[in-house]
Amino acid sequence: xxxxxxxxxxxxxxxxxxxxxxxxxxxxxxxxxxxxxxxxxxxxxxxxxxxxxxxxxxxxxxxxxxxxxxxxxxxxxxxxxxxxxxxxxxxxxxxxxxxxxxxxxxxxxxxxxxxxxxxxxxxxxxxxxxxxxxxxxxxxxxxxxxxxxxxxxxxxxxxxxxxxxxxxxxxxxxxxxxxxxxxxxxxxxxxxxxxxxxxxxxxxxxxxxxxxxxxxxxxxxxxxxxxxxxxxxxxxxxxxxxxxxxxxxxxxxxxxxxxxxxxxxxxxxxxxxxxxxxxxxxxxxxxxxxxxxxxxxxxxxxxxxxxxxxxxxxxxxxxxxxxxxxxxxxxxxxxxxxxxxxxxxxxxxxxxxxxxxxxxxxxxxxxxxxxx
Amino acid sequence: xxxxxxxxxxxxxxxxxxxxxxxxxxxxxxxxxxxxxxxxxxxxxxxxxxxxxxxxxxxxxxxxxxxxxxxxxxxxxxxxxxxxxxxxxxxxxxxxxxxxxxxxxxxxxxxxxxxxxxxxxxxxxxxxxxxxxxxxxxxxxxxxxxxxxxxxxxxxxxxxxxxxxxxxxxxxxxxxxxxxxxxxxxxxxxxxxxxxxxxxxxxxxxxxxxxxxxxxxxxxxxxxxxxxxxxxxxxxxxxxxxxxxxxxxxxxxxxxxxxxxxxxxxxxxxxxxxxxxxxxxxxxxxxxxxxxxxxxxxxxxxxxxxxxxxxxxxxxxxxxxxxxxxxxxxxxxxxxxx
Numbered sequence: 001x002x003x004x005x006x007x008x009x010x011x012x013x014x015x016x017x018x019x020x021x022x023x024x025x026x027x028x029x030x031x032x033x034x035x036x037x038x039x040x041x042x043x044x045x046x047x048x049x050x051x052x053x054x055x056x057x058x059x060x061x062x063x064x065x066x067x068x069x070x071x072x073x074x075x076x077x078x079x080x081x082x083x084x085x086x087x088x089x090x091x092x093x094x095x096x097x098x099x100x101x102x103x104x105x106x107x108x109x110x111x112x113x114x115x116x117x118x119x120x121x122x123x124x125x126x127x128x129x130x131x132x133x134x135x136x137x138x139x140x141x142x143x144x145x146x147x148x149x150x151x152x153x154x155x156x157x158x159x160x161x162x163x164x165x166x167x168x169x170x171x172x173x174x175x176x177x178x179x180x181x182x183x184x185x186x187x188x189x190x191x192x193x194x195x196x197x198x199x200x201x202x203x204x205x206x207x208x209x210x211x212x213x214x215x216x217x218x219x220x221x222x223x224x225x226x227x228x229x230x231x232x233x234x235x236x237x238x239x240x241x242x243x244x245x246x247x248x249x250x251x252x253x254x255x256x257x258x259x260x261x262x263x264x265x266x267x268x269x270x271x272x273x274x275x276x277x278x279x280x281x282x283x284x285x286x287x288x289x290x291x292x293x294x295x296x297x298x299x300x301x302x303x304x305x306x307x308x309x310x311x312x313x314x315x316x317x318x319x320x321x322x323x324x325x326x327x328x329x330x331x332x333x334x335x336x337x338x339x340x341x342x343x344x345x346x347x348x349x350x351x352x353x354x355x356x357x358x359x360x361x362x363x364x365x366x367x368x369x370x371x372x
Numbered sequence: 373x374x375x376x377x378x379x380x381x382x383x384x385x386x387x388x389x390x391x392x393x394x395x396x397x398x399x400x401x402x403x404x405x406x407x408x409x410x411x412x413x414x415x416x417x418x419x420x421x422x423x424x425x426x427x428x429x430x431x432x433x434x435x436x437x438x439x440x441x442x443x444x445x446x447x448x449x450x451x452x453x454x455x456x457x458x459x460x461x462x463x464x465x466x467x468x469x470x471x472x473x474x475x476x477x478x479x480x481x482x483x484x485x486x487x488x489x490x491x492x493x494x495x496x497x498x499x500x501x502x503x504x505x506x507x508x509x510x511x512x513x514x515x516x517x518x519x520x521x522x523x524x525x526x527x528x529x530x531x532x533x534x535x536x537x538x539x540x541x542x543x544x545x546x547x548x549x550x551x552x553x554x555x556x557x558x559x560x561x562x563x564x565x566x567x568x569x570x571x572x573x574x575x576x577x578x579x580x581x582x583x584x585x586x587x588x589x590x591x592x593x594x595x596x597x598x599x600x601x602x603x604x605x606x607x608x609x610x611x612x613x614x615x616x617x618x619x620x621x622x623x624x625x626x627x628x629x630x631x632x633x634x635x636x637x638x639x640x641x642x643x644x645x646x647x648x649x650x651x652x653x654x655x656x657x658x659x660x661x662x663x664x665x666x667x668x669x670x671x672x673x674x675x676x677x678x679x680x681x682x683x684x685x686x687x688x689x690x691x692x693x694x695x696x697x698x699x700x701x702x703x704x705x706x707x708x709x710x
Contacts, residue, residue: 081510083510083513083514085517133695134691134694134695136695137694137695137698139509139510139513140437140438140439140509140510140513141694141698143439143510143513144439144645144649144690144694145690145691145694145695147642148642148646148687148688148690148691149687149691151642151683151684151687152684152687152688152691155680155681155683155684155687156684158680159680159681159684272638276517276521279514279517283514330525330528330529330533331525333521333524333525334521334522334525334526336518336521337517337518337519337520337521337522337524337525338518338522339518340514340515340517340518340521341500341515341518341519341522342518344504344507344511344512344514344515344518345500345503345504345515348507348511
């Protein structure tokens, strides 16, 4: 069996070797191929029957936004081993940054592109502000502090109505444009799709490069044994702050994109469930494995927004008594719950375990040479 | 861990920290004058509910160092179980004016809900937490979050996403006059019932064999296992009691507010957890104290017109305490971890 696999793989060996050497380019090629293949795939049955290609592209865009969020959270959880339960707060801060800088509500209309950066900076600043006093805490206490922060931000956004228009949120947010060339619209999903694909590629390359950097190895060390890392001269507080800042700035940038995509931000978009949905993607995909986490996010998003919706229409069409009263979309939350519980109990390394974790969770092999 | 701290040396503790009762009395006095008697009684009532929930958090944390994230939702499920028992099994619709009948109904309601919730809590422990006993610390916490989401959705599935009315068995007209203000008997009943349960718990932990097993297990699990303590049984009993108390809090919540909803657990759970942290997590007396404190802060905030900010204040307090005084007001044994 493995011989057949090897035979099939043999011609690709040079290609693989090339991409292993030039991983950033490999990611670029992979994402581009995927981003072309996905829309094409939606023209083929059974996918073309579900919704129009434009609707599909829109769904993929949202899925990619969600996947970027999960990748950012993965830096904090998977790399540095810090459980952040208030990740949606940084997402919210990015969104509100752009909303305040480019909407009729504030009367300011700054261009989108520099705001992308601003969203990242705002995220990073708040990440450091939250992290600086709290990162001394260990594990579960940190989780709860971030959870508290994640609740405080929407409550503040809700109640500071002078600046945020409270529950209504800020609507009519400007769409991005490239002056003279391209104006993004709500009707045409393609420009946003392109933007998200580019951003997705950049973020993924950045995260992979970070993982292999000195900082990435520092995070590994902290996650595996904080005390040992500290004794070996690692400044754990700074490294953890950097993890927080990187994660938060990714969430901030993605928040800007998300706000520009749906043109409205409200406090309710950023509740606890959002943080948990990202956590579910990380846990499902496999903590520490960037591609796995992105895939996990895609699986969860497509499952909840396509499959559950399909279930709804299916039940409606067949008019099954009790079942047609149920809105299956409400089950997305139970989906998160089930993912978290089952994965933790049955496969804590995720469906696509990071290479290092795979070794970690594998049972010890005791051979002739003793413990390996 | 600190369950032991709080109880085994309670005599020495009392002498050592006379400032605590003085502080409490002073605090109550100030609150009473600032809030007025109406709000004061409200705060005490709310505090009793928080305290009951906080006890479950603190007991579980004390014994297995797990932030049982699902505990707030166990409380929520308790309020629904109480609603179901009260309206469907006992057929209540509203207040009962016949005193013996009222007493009987309330007693049955408490007993059944506590029983059901104790079993639910123990089941959760058995299915979701026990397999992870030796896993990295964050694993059971993530599982607990998952359990919390599942509980919410199950309740939403059966009872819908809207607010559900609960029969208020104790007539709200019944009241006594205290220096010109009307204090409903319902509030007094809620406070009395909660305080009675808390005392029962303290007695149980400090006087019974099982209570002693709980204390030793929280101090050193392996050592107490060697001394013949059945660890699994002890942890399960902790969950039984904690969830039972959450069930009692659910009953009380229904009697007091007359409604409940599927998302009750998250916010009030987080507040109760804050209470547990405030009092010193792992410390049962501290949890009760923290519960009342949180309630006073919340009621105080709304009395001064900042009710919308109540939640933000409580969570800020949680963050501040965890960062600057993770051992809480009364101190806990687990402070070294934070």
